[in-house]
Amino acid sequence: MANHILLVEDDPAIAEMVLGHLTKESLTVRHAPDGEAALRLFAEEAFDMILLDLMLPGVDGMEVLRKVRSGSTVPVLILSAKDSDVEKALGLGFGADDYLAKPFSLIELSARVKAILRRASQYASPSAQVEQALLRIHELTLHPDEHLVTKNDTTLNLTAKELLILKLLMSHPKRAFSKEQIYRSVWNDAYYDDVNAIQVHISRLREKIEDDPAHPRYIKTVWGIGYKMGDF
Known part of the structure; x- marks a missing residue:
């Protein structure tokens, strides 16, 4: 069809x-x-x-x-x-x-x-609906099967792209990802010429998950590389 x-x-x-x-x-x-x-x-x-x-x-x-x-x-x-x-x-x-x-x-x-x-x-x-384990970082929990994120048991209203970016970072909490790596993983596409799209999504994601987006604890900027999950 x-x-x-x-x-x-x-x-x-x-x-x-x-x-x-x-x-x-x-x-x-x-x-x-x-x-x-x-x-x-x-x-x-x-x-x-x-x-x-x-x-x-x-x-x-x-x-x-x-x-x-x-x-x-x-x-x-x-x-x-x-x-x-x-x-x-x-x-x-x-x-x-x-x-x-x-x-x-x-x-x-x-x-x-x-x-x-x-x-x-x-x-x-x-075929993609295989039960997946919860991802937890401090007060943040990602429920892969339900496609939702909670913080202190409160559901956060994330877009599909924001959820996928967060899932990528939470699945590899010690790894720093470049903007290009995030784009290729989340967008699942070889096309890449606009890193601003990643910055926008990270900014909006921080507004939703951080207590203080100006001083993020969960999504840290790794200067010269990209982003990674913060250490708690």
Whole structure:
């Protein structure tokens, strides 16, 4: 069965180009020209992934992302001409899975889409649902089978990417990981050219798990290398 993708793009030329290319890649694509149409379609149909432009008329892309994330973990790839670190931080911080700046090549788009869909499929497949031991570091506990993290028995609201990054670090508490190693492990993708995505996710993760994000105890920066779990 073909994957069902929601394309949210107000530029007719870009929408037609993307829709045509992904359809040739055996993907089923529905197009929404604005935020309101996107939210309506999302409420009516089940999608495997969303391609989301940030600059939309009416309800903008960030509002669409917030509303989608309020009740769904469907993968979201942001497409936007706003290629600043601020926009990337906003998009990724609110729970997007990846970011692709306009203009982009259709080959790169299709590679990103397939990689995200592949990860989502592997994450949900029954063969991957093998019981895993809890991971505990001080007051923090990661429940792999339930895909959740608790701190002092309080559930923390982590995105899928934040949880995977934390799981990687907690599984190897004495090891320091470079930003590239984190990207390749968590995104499960050979593509790598934007370390800012890792910094954004680490920053948001610290805000959720640390008592004082400005002086983190759990996720330590290893200067010149990357990040590791703190020693308690």
